[in-house]
Amino acid sequence: MRRKNKFGSIIFMLILIAGIAGAVFVSFSPMFESVVPKISMKNSGFWNFKEPLHVSISDTSGIKSYKVTLLSKDEKIVLNQEELSIPENDISFNIEAPKHIISFKPDKVTIVIEANDASKWNFLSGNVAQEKFVLKVDTKKPHLNVLTNSMYIHKGGSGIVIFKADDPNLSEVYIDVNHNKRFKPQPFYKDGYYISLVAWKITQPSFRAQIVAKDKAGNVRKSTIAFRLKNRKYRLSKIKISDRFLNGKIAELAETFDIAQQTEDKIEQFKIINEDIREKNEDLIHKTTSVVSDDKVDSFAIKPFYPLKNSKKVASFGDHRYYYYKGKKLSESYHLGLDLASVKMGTIKTQNPATVVFADFNGLYGNMPVLDHGLGLYTIYGHCSSLNVQSGDMLNAGEQIASTGMSGYAMGDHLHFGVLVQGIEVRPEEWMDRKWIKLNITNTIKDAKKIIDRQ
Numbered sequence: 001m002r003r004k005n006k007f008g009s010i011i012f013m014l015i016l017i018a019g020i021a022g023a024v025f026v027s028f029s030p031m032f033e034s035v036v037p038k039i040s041m042k043n044s045g046f047w048n049f050k051e052p053l054h055v056s057i058s059d060t061s062g063i064k065s066y067k068v069t070l071l072s073k074d075e076k077i078v079l080n081q082e083e084l085s086i087p088e089n090d091i092s093f094n095i096e097a098p099k100h101i102i103s104f105k106p107d108k109v110t111i112v113i114e115a116n117d118a119s120k121w122n123f124l125s126g127n128v129a130q131e132k133f134v135l136k137v138d139t140k141k142p143h144l145n146v147l148t149n150s151m152y153i154h155k156g157g158s159g160i161v162i163f164k165a166d167d168p169n170l171s172e173v174y175i176d177v178n179h180n181k182r183f184k185p186q187p188f189y190k191d192g193y194y195i196s197l198v199a200w201k202i203t204q205p206s207f208r209a210q211i212v213a214k215d216k217a218g219n220v221r222k223s224t225i226a227f228r229l230k231n232r233k234y235r236l237s238k239i240k241i242s243d244r245f246l247n248g249k250i251a252e253l254a255e256t257f258d259i260a261q262q263t264e265d266k267i268e269q270f271k272i273i274n275e276d277i278r279e280k281n282e283d284l285i286h287k288t289t290s291v292v293s294d295d296k297v298d299s300f301a302i303k304p305f306y307p308l309k310n311s312k313k314v315a316s317f318g319d320h321r322y323y324y325y326k327g328k329k330l331s332e333s334y335h336l337g338l339d340l341a342s343v344k345m346g347t348i349k350t351q352n353p354a355t356v357v358f359a360d361f362n363g364l365y366g367n368m369p370v371l372d373h374g375l376g377l378y379t380i381y382g383h384c385s386s387l388n389v390q391s392g393d394m395l396n397a398g399e400q401i402a403s404t405g406m407s408g409y410a411m412g413d414h415l416h417f418g419v420l421v422q423g424i425e426v427r428p429e430e431w432m433d434r435k436w437i438k439l440n441i442t443n444t445i446k447d448a449k450k451i452i453d454r455q
């Protein structure tokens with residue numbers, strides 16, 4: 001009896017150890033993992049039946065089989081089904097809408113995705129996952145209608161457009177132009193209408209602007225704005241760099257900028273200042289003036305700018321400047337503002353209400369306030385001797401902004417007046433011309449409002 005008992009408990013112990021070992025093996029082995037496959041499908045909650053839906057499934061023990069079913073109000077269609085002879089850890093595929101459902105167009109569909117993994121869990125049958133995605137069906141492109149736009153746009157100049165964009169699931173509206181720039185329209189006057197200034201960048205030989213409207217289902221409508229293009233020639237000027245200039249202004253500027261001190265060579269210092277530092281200063285200007293509000297615009301009563309009274313023009317917008325030293329070309333740049341001079345420390349005023357968005361030293365531009373006039377229109381005032389405003393100030397028309405000077409890269413007391421549309425420098429002359437503003441901006445807005453009120 002005793003022996004038999006001892007023998008029995010050894011057997012029992014062995015079974016117990018085997019059992020524990022088995023349990024340990026099952027719980028640690030990927031062959032017996034108990035996690036269901038992970039199913040995901042890229043979607044916006046909408047489907048236009050055109051873009052395929054992208055599905056991915058992953059599992060540590062591998063996917064053995066999967067099935068995708070489409071359910072609509074009165075149909076059940078298997079879109080995709082597969083048994084994998086060799087289980088895979090990650091699979092992804094696209095599913096397309098069946099042809100007949102495209103013409104049938106239900107309001108919504110449910111995509112059911114089921115997947116079974118290769119685990120030995122659940123008495124060898126593996127783990128099963130199921131995900132359901134309810135998608136609203138929208139196969140209609142947004143509706144786009146240009147109401148009015150300024151008739152002409154000049155190279156280096158500005159234009160305006162007012163349009164209607166309609167879609168129950170509208171997600172994005174913008175204006176694309178050929179020079180890799182996207183303009184952001186603002187809601188205008190009444191629901192569904194938009195307004196935007198656009199600019200033809202001076203460095204671009206041609207111009208094309210297209211409104212793009214997208215909905216949440218991925219339907220896209222594009223509409224080209226029928227601007228008449230006016231080419232414009234800008235001056236090419238050859239500027240001789242003198243030793244006096246290198247030892248004077250350039251030496252003085254080089255002391256201001258750390259990066260210009262990496263070399264003793266005056267010519268190299270000039271290139272660093274005219275290229276690297278200029279680029280950095282212009283980046284700041286472009287960034288500051290690219291901001292457009294999401295607020296609804298009711299009017300845009302802009303008045304001609306005339307920042308410096310009794311001034312005369314000393315340099316034009318758009319001059320393409322080539323710099324030579326002893327007959328050798330050193331560098332080039334575009335002059336993207338209008339230089340005005342009157343008396344020393346002349347009073348600079350704004351003729352339009354504005355919010356000051358920057359008022360500080362900006363390298364070659366010296367002391368420089370930046371004013372936001374709304375609708376993506378900004379003005380900048382370079383080389384000031386002193387500033388009367390600070391960032392955040394709200395200005396009324398007629399207020400003094402600063403006094404002219406020669407801070408930064410300036411050889412004499414003057415104002416560098418720049419106008420920007422959503423971060424693009426444009427011809428200030430247009431925004432200083434009462435007739436141009438009336439014809440291109442004010443009347444275009446007035447005409448659009450008349451059309452909207454009739455609709």
Ligand SMILES: [Zn+2]
Pocket residue numbers: 315335337338339415416417
């Ligand atoms: Zn200038």
